[in-house]
Amino acid sequence: xxxxxTIAGLAVAGCALALSWSAQAxxxxxxxxxxxxxxxxxxxxxxxxxxxxxxxxxxxxQGGVQGRKIELTVYDDGGAPDKAATFAKRLIQSDNADxxxxxxxxxxxxxxxxxxxxxxxxxxxxxGGIDIVxxxxxxxxxxxxxxxxxxEKVFSDLKKRGLTKVALISENAGFGKSGHDQSLLVAxxxxxxxxxxxxxxxxxxxxxxxxxxxxxxxxxQAIFNFGFGQGPAIVTKNHKQLxxxxxLYQSHGVxxxxxxxxxxxxxxGVRLPAAGLVIADQLSATDPQxxxxxxxxxxxxxxxxxxxxxxxxxxxxGLQIALAAIMRAGSSDKAKxxxxxxxxxxxxxxxxxxxxxxxxxxxxxxxxxxMVEIAKGDWKMVD
Amino acid sequence: MLESSxxxxxxxxxxxxxxxxxxxxxxxxxxxxxxxNFAQGEFIVIGGMSTVAxxxxxxxxPVAIMLATLVTMAVGMALAKFAIQPARDADVVALIIITxxxxxxxxxxxxxxxxxxxxxxxxxxxxxxxNLMGATLMPQSLWVMGVAAALILVMxxxxxxxxAGKAMLATAYNALAARLxxxxxxWVLLSAFALSALLGAVGGIVVTPITFVSYESGIMLGLKGFxxxxxxxxxxxxxxxAGGLILGIVExxxxxxxxxxxxxxxxxxxxxxxxxxxxxxxxxxxxxDRV
Numbered sequence: 001x002x003x004x005x006t007i008a009g010l011a012v013a014g015c016a017l018a019l020s021w022s023a024q025a026x027x028x029x030x031x032x033x034x035x036x037x038x039x040x041x042x043x044x045x046x047x048x049x050x051x052x053x054x055x056x057x058x059x060x061x062q063g064g065v066q067g068r069k070i071e072l073t074v075y076d077d078g079g080a081p082d083k084a085a086t087f088a089k090r091l092i093q094s095d096n097a098d099x100x101x102x103x104x105x106x107x108x109x110x111x112x113x114x115x116x117x118x119x120x121x122x123x124x125x126x127x128g129g130i131d132i133v134x135x136x137x138x139x140x141x142x143x144x145x146x147x148x149x150x151x152e153k154v155f156s157d158l159k160k161r162g163l164t165k166v167a168l169i170s171e172n173a174g175f176g177k178s179g180h181d182q183s184l185l186v187a188x189x190x191x192x193x194x195x196x197x198x199x200x201x202x203x204x205x206x207x208x209x210x211x212x213x214x215x216x217x218x219x220x221q222a223i224f225n226f227g228f229g230q231g232p233a234i235v236t237k238n239h240k241q242l243x244x245x246x247x248l249y250q251s252h253g254v255x256x257x258x259x260x261x262x263x264x265x266x267x268x269g270v271r272l273p274a275a276g277l278v279i280a281d282q283l284s285a286t287d288p289q290x291x292x293x294x295x296x297x298x299x300x301x302x303x304x305x306x307x308x309x310x311x312x313x314x315x316x317x318g319l320q321i322a323l324a325a326i327m328r329a330g331s332s333d334k335a336k337x338x339x340x341x342x343x344x345x346x347x348x349x350x351x352x353x354x355x356x357x358x359x360x361x362x363x364x365x366x367x368x369x370x371m372v373e374i375a376k377g378d379w380k381m382v383d
Numbered sequence: 384m385l386e387s388s389x390x391x392x393x394x395x396x397x398x399x400x401x402x403x404x405x406x407x408x409x410x411x412x413x414x415x416x417x418x419x420n421f422a423q424g425e426f427i428v429i430g431g432m433s434t435v436a437x438x439x440x441x442x443x444x445p446v447a448i449m450l451a452t453l454v455t456m457a458v459g460m461a462l463a464k465f466a467i468q469p470a471r472d473a474d475v476v477a478l479i480i481i482t483x484x485x486x487x488x489x490x491x492x493x494x495x496x497x498x499x500x501x502x503x504x505x506x507x508x509x510x511x512x513x514n515l516m517g518a519t520l521m522p523q524s525l526w527v528m529g530v531a532a533a534l535i536l537v538m539x540x541x542x543x544x545x546x547a548g549k550a551m552l553a554t555a556y557n558a559l560a561a562r563l564x565x566x567x568x569x570w571v572l573l574s575a576f577a578l579s580a581l582l583g584a585v586g587g588i589v590v591t592p593i594t595f596v597s598y599e600s601g602i603m604l605g606l607k608g609f610x611x612x613x614x615x616x617x618x619x620x621x622x623x624x625a626g627g628l629i630l631g632i633v634e635x636x637x638x639x640x641x642x643x644x645x646x647x648x649x650x651x652x653x654x655x656x657x658x659x660x661x662x663x664x665x666x667x668x669x670x671x672d673r674v
Contacts, residue, residue, distance in 0.1 A: 042494075198643045212394070213639055
């Protein structure tokens with residue numbers, strides 16, 4: 001009787017073990033995403049969502065990651081930081097996400113950081129602000145270039161052309177404001193002197209007053225505009241209207257064909273830093289990014305019949321870095337995955353070549369940007 | 384520095400004429416019902432967006448403008464019919480809140496129908512800037528000012544010389560008495576929204592070449608237009624235009640002479656000061672409540 005009990009006990013234990021094994025094998029990799037699919041940042045969030053869904057779907061059809069399906073949960077935070085924090089909490093606590101991707105804007109990412117850091121869940125942000133990874137936070141990584149890098153790229157191009165007295169005109173909110181602060185910070189490193197500093201509101205219909213002031217400032221050799229959406233197009237049009245001769249620089253915030261379409265021939269001669277994805281067909285054949293960006297551009301544009309944007313690329317990079325880390329870790333154990341993300345080295349993505357370290361949770365350097373000039377309504381790579 | 388002063392004024396006139404044109408749109412519905420229609424900004428967007436879409440479909444600009452105006456008027460009438468009329472017994476504040484809800488709803492619809500991109504229209508008379516003593520102005524700004532001026536004249540004529548216009552004013556003043564006098568007050572509300580939508584659409588179409596249009600551009604334009612209308616005196620067409628021009632010129636003068644960082648603040652301080660001194664706006668008549 002006693003022996004029977006032992007055998008029965010063993011059998012039960014064995015069954016339980018087998019059950020848990022099979023559960024382990026079928027257990028999907030849970031990716032949680034919170035994106036600004038609607039609201040003011042929707043033109044960033046929507047392509048990000050479409051990209052994540054398309055590639056997760058495609059990978060699942062190919063059998064998933066190491067035999068495990070990928071389960072993607074996307075929430076729309078509408079661009080509101082408080083909602084982003086709520087969704088981050090829900091993804092961690094109710095949806096048992098193994099890793100979080102998202103935070104379309106710097107605001108939503110910063111709000112989520114307060115949740116993911118104490119919870120100890122790896123988080124890859126898709127927003128530009130440098131505050132996300134500086135100072136380095138244990139669980140937080142990001143894929144896009146920072147506004148500081150854009151300013152550095154512009155200033156190094158100006159220095160090369162011998163233009164050192166720069167007038168800054170920036171949007172007085174969000175992206176433009178942060179870019180403005182970073183520009184002031186790094187300008188001295190390149191021997192650049194900011195001789196005029198003007199701002200405008202995101203929806204101002206006319207900025208000729210600010211540009212006239214810049215025009216009358218003695219010694220201005222170039223104008224640098226940091227903004228997003230329609231503002232930079234209005235700056236560009238007014239720059240032409242006033243027949244200002246100093247060259248105009250824009251930030252990477254306008255590196256899309258929409259900007260050229262809106263500002264028309266006024267955009268001729270404007271220079272801006274852009275990621276390889278924007279000028280995929282102009283990259284030299286030896287550029288390591290060429291095959292990656294060309295393939296992504298083609299897949300995205302075939303699937304959605306609309307021009308690929310760098311934001312879609314950030315989501316693609318985030319997903320690839322996350323999955324590669326999970327594969328290297330051999331499981332979705334949060335601490336191991338975090339360590340593997342930090343060890344990402346030489347990943348060739350749409351944003352550049354990513355090599356992270358314990359002190360650098362973005363892993364991009366200035367080579368990720370190309371300086372482009374607009375000529376006849378198209379990009380022309382100058383550097 | 385005369386050249387810069389002129390440029391600041393021209394910049395102010397460009398923005399000011401846009402605010403004025405938007406501000407005018409608030410006038411008609413206010414006159415017909417004392418409701419401030421916060422969906423006015425959405426009329427502007429629908430006008431601009433429909434024109435963009437129709438032109439993209441291959442229609443010439445004038446035809447696209449006509450059709451877009453009709454589309455916007457239909458939206459305005461639907462808003463009156465399905466949102467305002469069912470609540471006609473509610474007080475004015477409730478109706479104003481309904482228009483806020485309607486504006487959010489319409490913004491969502493525009494986003495679904497036309498997408499999230501920012502669009503533009505070609506300038507009506509080319510993009511060669513006009514030179515005025517060294518300062519420059521886009522010909523499109525003249526279009527905006529001209530259309531605003533024409534609309535004031537038409538509105539003055541409508542409210543003062545036509546039966547329909549007088550019926551509208553009478554309804555706003557006392558709906559019951561107007562009904563007893565044989566005014567079809569339902570029709571008045573419907574046509575007030577149709578006309579407001581027409582004004583919004585025309586405004587939206589004329590300003591789009593300068594300001595561009597996206598599904599959410601109605602928020603800021605609506606707010607600036609509303610400020611213009613309040614500054615000039617709600618319900619007064621001339622007031623709305625004067626308010627808009629003042630707002631625009633104050634903004635550009637502050638940006639030019641003081642600091643672009645404070646231009647919006649300065650504009651709002653001036654509005655507050657004016658409203659403290661004249662609560663009914665620069666051109667508004669003192670409201671009298673009979674007990």
